[in-house]
Amino acid sequence: MGKEVVLFKSEEKRSTAEVAQFLRQLADRVEKQEVILRQGTDELTLTLPGMVTLEVKAEEETSRSGKKKHSLEVELEWKPGSEKQAGSLELG
Secondary structure (H helix, E strand, C coil), X not given: CCCCCCCCCCCCCCCXXXXXXXXXXXXXXXXXXXXXXXXXXXXXXXXXXXXXXXEEEEEEEECCCCCEEEEEEEXXXXXXXXXXXXXXXXXX
């Protein structure tokens, strides 16, 4: 496995309405194939190819004390210069 370098990271609590608005804006930018991430003075521009791999994962994690935590992860992956065929995941 290769070395992973984190180029940008952000984690903050937001209302579900705020998250939905952020995801709508992100979707518009993904469609235009350019995403600019900004936080404070940090900025990262990502140029996406026409085809990316979409990974969606839902998890449940139980701590040692028995408390449960759920997560929904949406990840886009691509290799610069390569095009991959799209999957068939749909939202219900």
